[in-house]
Amino acid sequence: MIINHPILGPRDSQEFTYLGDATLIDRPDWQAEDAADQFHDYLYLRDNPAGEHRELWFHEQGDRSWLVVTRNTVTHEILTVELARDVARTRGRSK
Amino acid sequence: MTDAVMNTGTVAFQADGSTGARKGVQVNRLDGGLIKGSKALTFSFDGKRYTGFEGDTLASALLANGVRLMGRSFKYHRPRGVLTSGSEEPNALVELRSGGRQEPNTRATTAELYDGLEANSQNRWPSLQHDFMAVNDRFSNFLTAGFYYKTFMWPAAFWEKIYEPIIRKAAGLGSISFEDDPDAYDKGFLHCDLLVIGAGPTGLMAALTAGRSGAQVIIADEDFLLGGRLNAETFGIGDLTGSAWVEQVQAELAAMPNVRVMPRTTIIGAFDHGIYGAVERVSDHVLAPEAGKPRQILWRIYSKRAMLAAGATERPIAFENNDRPGVMLAGAVRAYANRWAATPDQTVAVFTNNDDGHRTAADLIAKGVKVTAVIDTRADAPQVDGAELFAGAQVVDTKGRLGLESVQLRLANGTTRDVHCGALAVSGGWNPNVHLTCHQRGRPAWREDIAAFVPAGTLPQNMSVAGAANGDFSTAAALRAGAEGAVAALSELGITAKTADLPEAEDAPINVTPFWYVKEGKGRAWLDQQNDVTVKDVKLAHQENFRSVEHLKRYTTLGMATDQGKTSNMGGLAIMAELAGKQIPEVGTTMFRPPYTPVSFGVMAGRSVGEEFRPTRKTPSHKWAEEQGAEFVEVGQWLRAQWFPKAGETHWRQSVDREVLQTRNSVGICDVTTLGKIDVQGKDAAAFLNKMYANAFAKLPVGKVRYGLMLREDGIAYDDGTAARFAEDHFVVTTTTANAVLVYRNMEFARQCLFPDMDVQLISTTEAWAQFAVAGPNARKLLQKVVDPEFNISNEAFPFMGCGEVTVAGGCRARLFRISFSGELAYEIAVPTRYGDAMIRKLMEAGEEFGAVPYGTEALGVMRIEKGHAAGNELNGTTSALNLGMGRMVSKKKDCIGNKLSEREGMNQEDALKLVGFKPVNAADPVPAGSHLMNADGEVSAATDQGYITSAAYSPVLGCSIGIGFLKRGDARKGEVIRAVNPLEGKEVQVEVVSAHFVDPEGERLRG
Known part of the structure; x- marks a missing residue:
């Protein structure tokens, strides 16, 4: 596969390490009332769609950016590639 | 004869007037062909010496020498000859070469002849003519489809000790020598605008059209000769013969710097996003690779557009005893005659259900081969000149133990007739080579007019198909499709290409009436000759309810092994359709997967073999340790000194015990460079580490080191190490050797995905610093001799868990940490890696007065166990901080990776x-x-x-x-x-x- 890195352009997927579902960005608030349940869901419950999937890839053999790749798991078509840091910020993550 | 004439390769044997003599030896050699008859090549098959010519394959040379019997079948050990003239060959599999270069299951049809070629037949004992295991053929009633599944069920205990060893011994065709392959295999990467797969008329026209436009073009063909079927046919193109046109195009392509022509290169798979795998056989056609050249290269081709112009494969017709050596595909017989000037026999009959079969009769007759009959299943078969035509007739049986002698016909009027022939050219029509179109999600569609599957559905990204691969079988249609396909593909890239004036070429229609198998006869009619699958086996599978094509394949083994059913799948599924009362497209095809043809393990491994299997990382003191005679141990990719034997020590324990005792009694030195080092800088560095470690880090003072325990998010202990604070905004973190890469990856994940606004930067510095542990009661005294005197490292000034930047040896910058894994008074000192070798020598020299010893990983391990320090064995992925006795270290006052779930009831x-x-x-x-x-x-x-x-x-x-x-x-x-x-x-x-x-x-x- 070829991943169109937002900074570096098209790169072979061999340069990347795959992590999985991009919902790992949405780490729960440790002080929430039901934090234990939220962490359980965060860690163990994943959707496994046949189709579009937002997933995390690490450009380990490259610039070490974490990317959010939106990929169709059936066709392997890659729809968008974003810097995970930008995605994290839009999802309200900060410090 | 001049070189120029020789190189055209179109004229054979005039060289020294010895044509007659050569023909005398090579009894079935014809005139003409594209072989270079000027130079005889000597080769051996089963130890017997033969001669052939440059341009021959092993199969064509054997046929020319009158050899029809080339192998024994897999299950029944039936005598078999060559069926095809290409990579689809199921029967003529040989062991090529010997020793480390021995290669089993090589198709004689693709093995290019060279002087000194050595080949042996397979799956027979003691010889090809007399095979003991042919007794299996007598028991064929028992060895039908599903035999293994039914027979080797009970008792269960028999499986491992009895059944499996017997089956294993009987299984497989060729053998390997178990010697190391002496040759190199390479891997490479190529990029292009247009990849043209196949260099027949379609592919050549496409490459020419695209090449003239200036686009970057790669054209690859598995054959060593470009031209595809043009080399096997007698058609002209324009005013030229087919092969002369090919040479002209090839010359033009060769002159284009933007075109890469790759003969002997098989595109083995179509992968995601326009990436193709290709194997180039660089040296398989010579006795041994030239110095510095690999045997094969595995290419990864990144294409913007690709055109599949892979042609078509002829399919046989099944009838009783259709597997005798001499029964061949009609197109193959024609190819041997026209291209290789060889015929399987001087007397040939043709059996066909389509017009194409008639071309074989015509071409053979033109070459002076006697055609005793043309048997056409169609009542309205076209007329034949020079041979007797049996329209509406079928071949119902054959005779000849080790080679065909005659065929029996059922004529249209119901009578039988025996026809003498040493070869039977069979044509059941042609199947487009759709394989690569299915490597992603394509599913072929049935075309009734040509009675074959053509590419359909979702093709691999940016692939188009043209020519015979797309069901356009005439030469004129192929040329047109190639040119137009190239123009269309390039226009999508914004490149303007012009369709050249297309030369005149044959444009015969496809006249085929589907005919899969002869229903008459009680004997076996072979569908898949490689796996010994018969029409009866398919019927049995149907009867036993293995009716989906995928079940049929697995139950009968139809379409498995090296040829993947290129000549047999179609017949199998047509019969299944008939039995199930379905149309062929309803039955569908099995999934085609890469590779298109077999690929050697060697080329997959490339250079990653032996010591080069993976990188070897050496510590900065490696050379010095070698000088000391150290024993080394692999730790991940690292080589670390395990112990340093001294003269007189005969057991590793003696060395290790000495190293431990001397360290604990005086001082020892160990290279600990392999531990991961991560530089953490930024205003939020402390806050960031506070998130990473389970224990508190925010208040660690500058100049201090703290032990840190990292958890996984699920609360299990993950890694431990130290973090040293060199400045308010600067930490140096260490990890275990094994987790250096993973901890860094996780920290980057946290930095970018969880805490994106923290002002913190990370860099791995594992290899930037050479680091040595100096441990033992004399450690400080030793280091005081090495650290420059302006740095006070007394116990008061530099206490336990202190850290600081110092200089050594008169100004070399260094980092000093007072940490201890051994439990002794100990330090770790780091210098830039390039000074690592000098540093170990300096430390050892300074330690001489204390009797300093170097110690290896064994002594390191002994001392940490004596001290009760956890390491990888304890942080084993199942243990928590609580298990490790560090439960109280996990802070409940802050958020960090893993602390929430470490509070789970089950873990407490x-x-x-x-x-x-x-x-x-x-x-x-x-x-x-x-x-x-x-x-x-x-x-x-x-x-x-x-x-x-x-x-x-x-x-x-x-x-x-x-x-x-x-x-x-x-x-x-x-x-x-x-x-x-x-x-x-x-x-x-x-x-x-x-x-x-x-x-x-x-x-x-x-x-x-």
Whole structure:
């Protein structure tokens, strides 16, 4: 596969390490009332769609950016590639 | 004869007037062809010497020499000859070469002849003519489809000891020599605008059109000669012969710097996003690779557009005893005659259901081969000149034990007739080579007019198909499709290409009436000759309800092995359709997967073999350690010194014990460069580490080091190490050797995905610093000789867990950490890696007066076990901070990775495992690592399991074996005697539960 890195352009997927579902960005608030349940869901419950999937890839053999790749798991078509840091910020993550 | 004439290759044997003599030896050699008859090549098959010519394949040369019998079948050991003239060959598989270069299951049809070629037949004993295992053929009624599944079921205990060894011995075709392959294999990467797969008329026209436009073009063909079927046919193109046109195009392509022509290159797979795998056989056509050249290259081709112009494969018709050597595909017989000037016999008959078969008769007659009959299943078969035509007739049986002698016909009027022939050219029509279109999600569609599947559905991204591969079988249609396809593909890239004036070429229509198998006859009609699958086997599969094509394949093995059913799948599924009362498209095809043809393991491995299998990382002191005669051990990719034997030491324990004792008594030095190092900088560096480590880091003062424990998000202990604060905004973190890469990856994940606004930067500096542990009571004295005098490293100025930047050896920058893994007064000193070798020499020189010893990973391990420090064996992916005795370290006042889920009830049970030490009750007993712990009395079972020993060593300090490990409520059981058991080896040792800190439990030494 070829991943169109937002900074570096098209790169072979061999340069990347795959992590999985991009919902790992949405780490729960440790002080929430039901934090234990939220962490359980965060860690163990994943959707496994046949189709579009937002997933995390690490450009380990490259610039070490974490990317959010939106990929169709059936066709392997890659729809968008974003810097995970930008995605994290839009999802309200900060410090 | 001039070189120029020779190179055209179109004229054979005039060289020295010895045509007659050569024909005399090569009894079935014809005139003409594209072989170069000027130079005879000598080769051997089953030890017998033959001659052939440049341009021959092993198969064509054997046929020219009158050899039809080339192999034995897989299951029944039936005598078999060559069926095809290409990579789809199911029968003529040989062992090529010998020794380290021996290659089993090589198709004689693609093995290019060279002087000295050595080939042997397979799957026969003692010889190809007399094969003992042919007795299987007598029992064929028992060895039908599903035989293994039905027969080797019971008793279950027989499987491993009896059935499997017997089956294994009988299975497989060729053998390997078990010698190392002496040749190199390479990998490479190519990029292009247009990849043209196949260099027949379609592909050549496409490459020419695209090349003239200036686009970057790669054209690849598995054959060593470009031209595809043009080399096998007698058609002209424009005013030229087919092969002359090919040469003209090839010359033009060769002159274009933007075109790469790759003969002997098979595109093996179509992968995602326009990436193709290709194997180029660089040296398979020569006796041995030229110096510096690989045997094969595995290419990864990145294409913007690709055109599949892979042509078509002829399919046979099944009838009784259709597997005798001499029964061949009609197109192959024609190819051998026209291209290779060879015929399987001087008397040939043709059996066809389409017009194309008639071309074989015409071409053979033109070459002077006697065609005794043209048997056409169609009542309205076209007329034939020069041979007797049997329209509406079928071949119902054949004769000839080791080679065809005659065929029996059922004529249209119902009578039978025997026809003498040494070869039968069979044509059942042509199947487009759709394979690569299916490597992603394409599913072929049936075209009734050509009675074949053509590419359809979702093709691999940016692939188009043209020519015979797309069902356009005439030469004119192929040329047009190639040119137009190239123009269309390039226009999508914004490149303007013009369709050249297309030369005149044959444009015959496809006249085919589907005919899959002859229904008459009680004997076996072979569908898949490689796997010995007959029409009856397909019927049996249907009867036993294995009716989906995928089930049919697995139950009968139809379409498996090296040819993947290129000539047999279609017949199998047509018969299945008939039995199921379905249309062929309803039955569908099996999935085509890469590789298109077999690929050697060697080219997959490339250079990654032996020592080069993976990178070897050497520590900065490696050269010095080698000079000391160190024994090395692989730790991940690293090579670390394991121990340093001294003269007179005959057992590793002697060396290790000496290193431990000398370190504890005076001073020892160990290269610890392999531990991961991560530089953490930024205003939020402390806040960031506070998130990473389970214990608190925010308030660590500058100039101090702290032990840190990292958890996984699920609360399990992940990694441990130290973080040294060199400035408010600068930490140096260490990780274990094994997790250096993973911890860094996780920290980057946290930095970018979880805490994106933290002002913190990370960089891995593992290889930037050479780091040495200096441990033992004389460590400070030694270092004071090395660290420049302006740095005060006295106990007061530089206490335990201190860190700082210093210089050594008169100004070389260095980092000094007062940390201890051994439990002794100890430091770690780091210098830029390029000074690592100088540093170890300097340290050893300075330590001479103290009798300093270098110590390796063994002594390191012994000392950390003596001290009760956890390492990889204890942080094993199942243990928590609580288990490790560090439960209280996990802060509940802050957010960090893993702390929330480490509070789960299940991980905080009262009888949780706790890290403790073990001493044998009888001092002479070993403490075996991996042993499970059981109470002093009672049964030994999983239910009564009390824990396990993770690490053990002989402690030279204590004079006995010791161990550490996890024991239920271990911290409350000190003094108890329990059993360490190893039920696998039937061993049991009585051990006493003790503190894991065997040496200096109060920690006085490291603070001294």
